[in-house]
Amino acid sequence: MAAGHGPGRESGVTAVAARTSFASVLRLREFRALWLAELLSVCGDQLARVALAILVFHRTDSAALTGLTYALTYVPTLVGGVLLAGWGDRRSRRDVMVWTDLARAALVGVMVVPGMPLWVLCVLVAVMTLFGGPFKAAQQATLPEILTGEQYTVGMALRNVTMQSAQLVGFGAGGMLVAAVGPGVGLTVNAATFAVSALVTRFGVRYRDPVASAAEPGWRAFLRSTTSGARLVWQDTGLRTLVGLNWLAGFYVVPETIAAPYAATLGVGTATVGWLMAADPIGSVLGGIVFGKWVPERVQVRALGLLGVAAGIPLVLCFAHPGLVPSMLLFATSGLLATGYNIQGVVQFMRRLPNGQRAQGSGLNSTGLVTVQGLGAAAAGGLADLIGPAKTIAAAGTAGVAMAVPIALAWGRTRQPVTEPEGRAE
Template sequence: MAATKPGRLAGRHRRPPEARATYREVLAIREFRALWLGQGMSLLGDQLAQVALAVLVYDRTRSPLATAAVYALTYLPPIIGGPLLAGLADRYPRRRVMLSCDVLRALLLAVMAVPGMPFAALCCLVFCVVLLSAPFSAARAALLPEILDGDRYVVGSAVQNVTNQAVQMLGFAVGGAAIATLGPYRALALDCATFLGSALIIVARVRRRPAPLRSAQGKPSMWRMTLAGSRLVFGDRRLRTLVMFAWLCGFYVLPEGIAVPYAERLFDGTLSVPVITGLLMAAMPSGTVVGAFLFGRFVSPSGRLRAMGWLSMLTCAPLVACVVRPPLEGVLALWVLSGIGGAYQLAANAAFVQCVPAEGRGQAFGLVQSGLLAAQGIAILIGGAAAQQLGPEPVAALAGAAGLSAAAVLAALWTDSRTEIIATARATVT
């Protein structure tokens, strides 16, 4: 094919196939800024609410089991609700779905913030609040590719990834001090305000779009949409592989679930166990922030797809070295390196968007997100039980070895699919 001058190509098409979008270019898009700001606000409020709930439940019950049970409620609803409710993002306008979920969650949190709320009612309200995150997240994930085209989507995902990790670290770091100052009920009220703020931003900055599914025969039932979404995701070889790449996180997230016993093993009298635990839990998110920035900024779109297999192996390989029981500095370095490899999820997400038709994105993203949470929850549960018998270091190493084996298989399967996806992307642009 003869070379085409950049000027002529830009005149006919929005961007060359290998052009890399910049962070400034993405942040200049008004609708993306609105989604980004709203997400950051509500996520920070959620981190404060999570700490507040733990304090509130423990103060009420003095039971570690009850406190852990309420925390477990944050995993269960999306696993159940994702496949069933994510289809709302395809049946109805996605902006309307997001607004409805924000307003409903704000109302539920306002009720939770009432002092003296019975424990059983508090659990029910927590379940409902988290359940509503499934259709909201599906609508938001499905809307983003409509706002950001091509490589802008990958860079926008990197911005969101960095923001998520940074807000989580900030929320957990300042959450205890904030709760001590505000009290748990005011912290819940603050989380209510963040959802209302997110809703106002969506109203003001995100434009209306029609529902993706429009048929003269009416909208299909939720059950039919769930079955159709499952056939779509698992009936396509490329999508199956990409979903497995996403669910691989169960292996490399497992060590974070055993951070407390790991910290006790590393305790040498210099730093307290809570401080060591905080350092361990912040290590992988810190690596992910670095990896997402470098991957989104300096690697070409096709280069990201080619590097996916290698980076997925990088997420798990460093954990194998935990078997030699390195000191704290060594463990932190290994976990940061594992987090850097996690940047492959950006490319997997972009490829998934490219392969899923727009009218089925909400349901598809909901199914993947449910499996993602299930993989993390089950892995952490198994890891905790195994660490009680074997100790945290061997369990982290075993998780790394199992994940490395799975990643190697996925990398081999991905070789043919990535060539097809790269060729399709170039043909679409040119």
């Protein structure tokens, strides 16, 4: 999804204190390298999603196949993020990020070959997405080694705003670029961003030894590492509730996943597909500013559940079949409200994780988040073929509200704000 609900919303932020600024964390060389590498990748990914959505819809005229292809840019991350996340512990995390970026650059480069069969394209998309899981796990595990205390909070704030902005540029410019020169150019640009990201990471982030050495080899250690995060989250009521809150994105991602067929029902051109996809990131950027700077943390913590419910209501209004501009306003409003619960929800989730299991726990949350968005995209595509895109979006909003109500009630019972993150992992 727009990042607003995808791999870019996994970052949290509280109100930014004056003594630590965005500029101050950007002066840290390693953080600056990771930030820039992620920014490049996100821009390229969003451009590629527009290109793939338009390419598949034009070739098949099927909302179901469009939604399925879009889902393949999310779902395999679960396998990569859960089963392959151990690479980030058993290998140098910097090297994991570099090699997975290079692999993704090569896979996207093959997609550009003219006349690529649709099934081959889907396989390439799935494998490319698979490598996103270990990349994200290694990146998330590296950040606490670079940023500590308030720097970590402010760094996450900066990532939230800039990655949402990158998605906005990728979707908005992507629709116009693909309309002008074709999907192949968009995919070529995406391959180049992965390659540049690998170079920035290789020369901007210092080498660190693996944290899990050969002293604990074998499949048993691998399986323990894979399942420890799931056990931790499942056994803690507060963590389970926060995961459920973040995973509401599976419903709220729907407008951008079927933007191409939705635009067709509105009778608008190809270039507007990107702008429909960009509406949620626009709201997310505004939400990052509103909740990151102006709403006190204690208010955000209390309002988490209510914001989860409220984010679905604008989508319910699509039952009325609004036009292009009203639709964009509704999608942006949903994105703004969803950012409100996601920002503080991720902060509270990360601060509740024990230091020694923070990477595994956060990896489960983020890969699950990506996966539920993929499942939502696949389901939305099939449903849109049956009842139409507008009713599908409204149905997704209704289901999201229904799921958010018990989550909000559970949060009210388990709410226990944690305002100071634990120190850096040794």
